[in-house]
Amino acid sequence: MSQQFDLVVYGSTSGAVATAIQAARLNRSVALISPQEHIGGIQINGLGATDIDNQVEFQNSTTVGGLSLEFHQRVSKVYNRTESLNEIVSKRIKDPEIWRFESRIAENVISDWLTEYPSINIIKSPLAESGDAVQRSGSQIQAVRLENGDLVSGKIFVEASYEGDLLASAGITWTRGREASSVYNESLAGVRHETLYRQIDVQVDPYNKPGNPSSGLLYGISDEPFGKPGDGDLHLQSYSYRLPVTDDPDNRVPFTKPDGYDPSHYELHRRYFAAGGEFYMPRKRLPGEKTDLIGSEGALSTDLLGMNDEWPVASRKRRKEILNETARFTKGLLWFISTDPAVPVRNPTNLDATRISINSTQRKNTAKSGLALGTVETSFLTTATFHTSFTFVMLDAWSQTISSQKLLHLVMAAQSLLKTPLLWHIGQLIPIASAESCEMERCTMKASFSRMDTNGVLLVLLIAHLCQRETRLSTLSRSHVLVHRMLATVLFAWSINSMPWARPVLTRPMLQLHRDSHCKMFHTMS
Structure with a gap:
């Protein structure tokens, strides 16, 4: 036709x-x-x-207009939040959740x-x-x-x-991969050696038989030379399925063992965990009591690195194979983290009941068409902690989990910055993510430190952690529980005694924590 x-x-x-x-x-x-x-x-x-207004350093919602803004207005109408969106847009209020x-x-x-x-x-x-x-x-x-x-x-x-x-x-000239830094005189283009951002930061033996190069490499590890700084190559940012998941008991289905599941494909993860590596944890809450699994948020995550490199030039048949292999890996990863004893943090009751919404009622005909892979995910990975109940236990003021090593680095960095007198408002460091925390914002803006010391830095981290809407220490690994206990034991009592303004901020979350079986130490402070 x-x-x-x-x-x-x-x-x-x-x-x-x-x-x-x-x-x-x-x-x-x-x-x-x-x-x-x-x-x-x-x-x-x-x-x-979305990435609208989710950056601490700046506000970008003021650039949203035209059909993009109309899309969000239509979405807000479905959620009965049109009035809130209109106020946020007209007054230029920073609120990532509305988007x-x-x-x-x-x-x-x-x-x-x-x-x-x-x-x-x-x-x-x-x-x-x-x-x-x-x-x-x-x-x-x-x-x-x-x-x-x-x-x-x-x-x-x-x-x-x-x-x-x-x-x-159409025969139009094009290119793929990443250009060398010399092509367009871009200092950050091409291969980069100097960054540890979103990389594996623990020692992991890469061979099938540890210490034996002749045994071959583990699944997921390439023997390709890394290249010189600034070199170009044909690699792409990794693609992944971006999966909505939930901890709502009325909207959950269990993870299941996929056909063709091969435990050896996750040996890299086992060794990573054994070496002290931390897995990715979902960070942002979506409407409907959901969050999303994004492939670029962990050193090991749902990204199947390198699998998509040939996607732009692949035939339709080959693309389907890439889709299927990526889906197999992702389903296997979810099964692995929910059942394998090597995973250090696991809550089987919650995880086995977690619903992957994208594979259930949201998609009735995925078998016919396949789903779109996320083409904007990055292969530069970060270390974070994956908590299988998908609650939000945060250790820092930027809504990210951090290891004790990174906490130490943060404190050291703060100490070096605080050699000169500074004035800090805690409210500048704690993102106000919900209407529930508006009262907290008014409280925290009253407090300031003229030359904040290490305890001040740790207090900011503690307050940010305690004021999250879904604080559950039961989801933490043993090492993180110990870190929390030490910080909370010392700083909670100190802050209550020395800073009365903090009491309404800290009391409610702490009472919630008192009821947690993992927080018996807190009873001594009540």
Whole structure:
């Protein structure tokens, strides 16, 4: 079948959706060609925790406008928070939670939005893999042939896919991988040696038989030379499934052992844990009592490093193999962390009941289409702690978990900075993440230190930890429990006695902790 349009948009992404809607508003006929079954890109495939206003250092919500803002307004209407969003936008209030959503809500919003425009024709089919997929006249594209046999003609074509298949099929020059720093004179481009950010920071033997190079490398480890600083290569940022999970007992299903599960594929994780490495923990709360598993938040996480390197140039068959292998690895990882005795922190009751929403009611036809991999995840990994009950036990003021070693580094850094008199407001260091903590904000802004010492730094960390909405020490590893006990025992009593303003902030969370069987030491202070 042959069809003619003013504008042909190729892609399933949010950019494709925005392009189609704006063209329709300009009274143009639009073909939105979606190579995926689900339209909306990573937003409807797990990325509900946006990066809007989630940075301590700056506020970026003031840049959200146009169709992007309208999308969030439509989402907020579903959640009955339109008035709150309007106030935040008009008064330029920093509130990251207002910009978060469930992927199923985002998909419904986008679907309803598109149906408002009869001039947008949705065609669900990827490009044909034949040599005549793109028909040109000189340098101008005339039509594209799809896998379903359709021939779609248009005056203007927009490449809005993640992979750039239309771009490549049209013969446009392109590149992949990371360029060397010399290509565009970028000091931070290419291979980087000097960073430990999101890297394995413990000693792990890489060989199948420890100490025996002839036994081969563990699954997931490459023998490729690392390269010189600034070198380019063909590696990409890692892709992963961004999975919504929940600890809501009414909305959970257990992790199950996947077909083809191979315990040896997680030997690297076992040794990493044995060496004292810490696993990734979800940090952000989504509506519906959910959080999301993001592949870029741990030295070892849901990223299957290197698996996606050939994705841009792979055939459709090979891409399906990459999808299946990534899904197999991810399901196996969830099974591993919930059942393997090598995992140091595990709460089987909660973890076995945790629902992976993206694999249940949110996706009825994933077997037909497959899900979009997150193409914005990074292969530069960080160390954090994965708590299987998916609660939020935070040790620092930036809503991240930190090891005792990193705590020591933080204190040392603070000491070096505090050689000169400084004025600190605790409120500047504690993110106000919910309406519940507004009272805390008013309290903390009254306190200041003129030359804050190490105890002051630790107190800030303690307060930030205690004021999280879901504080449960039962999810901590033994070493972290000891760290918490030492900090809390010394600093809680000191802060109550010396800083009366802190009492309303600390009392409620501490009473909650008193009821925890893991916090018997706190009874001595009540």
